[in-house]
Structures are given as structure tokens and as C-alpha cells.
Amino acid sequence: DFKIWLQSPGAPECPKEVNTTNLGQDYVLLSWRPGLNGGSVQTFHVYISKDNIFWNRHDVSMNKTSLIIK
16 A cells, blocks of 8 residues: 655646556556646656655656556
């Protein structure tokens, strides 16, 4: 069991329709629909924690619509 937190580093909207899919053997597929960004390239951060104390940050560009997490 783990928690996922999405945070946009600036003014653009955060991703929408965020979904998780259990891929088995400790892998999860995180997928989303990009938020409105006004045409500019944006990135966002995915924070992952198993204990709500220690968080791992993954930087993701908006041209991606999924991330596999172990």
C-alpha cells in the first residue's frame, strides 16, 4: 500500500483523470490526462511514499501520460 501525491510546479493545471493499475510483482501503472497548459511545455512531480514519512520524487514531462512505479 502506498500514497501518491501530484503537484504542479507552477500555474498550469494538474493532470486530470489520474488512475492506477496494479501490474503485479510490486509494479503499478499510473496514468492520467494532461491538464490545460496553454500550449507551453510543462513538467510535474510525482511523489511516492510507502510510509507517509519518506517520499521519492519523480519529474515527469507533460508529453507523457503514464509512469510505471516499482
